[in-house]
Amino acid sequence: MSEEIRNVDHTEETTESFRDRIATVDEKVKRNWVYAHKPKGRFYNIRSVVSWGFFALFFILPFIKINGRPLFLFNIPEAKFIIFGKIFWPQDFVIFGLTMVIFIVFIVLFTAAFGRLFCGWVCPQTIFMEMLFRKVEYLIEGDAPKQKILNNGPWTTSKTTKKIIKHVVFYLLSFIIANFFLSYIIGMDELKKIITEPVSQHVVGFVTILIFSFVFYAVYAFFREQACTVVCPYGRLQSVLLDPNSMLVAYDYKRGEPVENIKRTKLPKLLQVIVLIVSSV
Ligand code: SF4
Known part of the structure; x- marks a missing residue:
């Protein structure tokens, strides 16, 4: 590239450089850590209340049974799915497939009309990150400016203590979430066996819980918003699903x-x- 063109690009950078990369990476593709300010206001309060409802559902549903069957079960290893107490076997996958197609069409239309409403209010990634882990972080490390000072400062006793407490709490929360997550796959009865019987009888189940715990911990402690920008297919699709008439905070x-x-x-x-x-x- 000639020097002249480079100069032109440099001039453009003053107005157009924000298009070159997402805000969470710098020009050397190094991650910019997001220090999110503690939100407040009417909508945040409503979202908090809604999130409590989701937490209650997530932690109560595995205990509910209909005719001796769990309300929901997504047993992928055995290809057995229970939705609202009804069993779906592999031969029923036509119904399941049709339901998924209807669901995807609904998602596309919903996104075109209401933008990222699902992301902000319903998505488990957001609900757990913003309404649980982030709140714990505010509680231990304070609001965004305090977190920034803490991270950039030297490793004092206070900083070390705060970091240890935060990561221990994060891992414990991840461990609890992982247990309940697994209960949606193998059922609460099987999970109880893994918890109460000797580890030697449930090595696979025990290792699975540890792996799930570690993945949740890694996502909520470190990976965070990158799940939306680099992993989630819905997040990637949104750029083509939205149009100027979509309802969007952007x-x-x-x-x-x-x-x-x-x-x-x-x-x-x-x-x-x-x-x-x-x-x-
Ligand atoms: S982009 Fe995906 S992971 Fe992120 S909030 Fe939306 S649905 Fe959830």
Whole structure:
């Protein structure tokens, strides 16, 4: 690339560089750790209440039985599925397949109309991350600015203690979630056997719980929002499912770019509004 073209690209960078990469990586493709500010407000409170409902469902459903069968079972190793107490065997997969197709069409239409409503309010990744693990993090390490200071600071006794407590709590929560997650695959009765009988009789089950625990811990302690940007197929699909009419809370580059360092706090309120309007035109 000639020097001239590089200069042109550099000039463009002032207004268009935000398109080059997602905000969670820098120009060297190194991860930018997200320090999320503690949200507050009416919708966050409603989301918290909704999330308690989901937690209750997640932890209660494995105990519910209909005619001696679990309400839901997704036993992939034995190809046995129970949905609302009804058994689906491999030969019933036409029904299952049709249901999945209807579900996918619904998801596509729902996303086109309501954007990322599912991601914010229903997705287990968000619910566990934002409504459980993140809240524990706020409790132990404080809000985003305090977390940043803590992470960038030296390894004092206080920092070490906070980090150990956080990761122990994270692993314990992951361990509990992993147990319940496994109960949706093998059933609560089998899980109880793994828990109460000698480990030597359930080596596979025991190792599976440890693996699930470790995966959940790794996702919620370290991987976090990257699950949405690099793993989740629904997250990848959303860029083609959304259109200008979709309901969406998103970054508006016309208003946000170029990013300028305006010291708004020193400006009077009216002037702040004028600056905002002028910079968004
Ligand atoms: S992108 Fe995928 S993982 Fe992320 S919140 Fe949405 S559905 Fe969940």
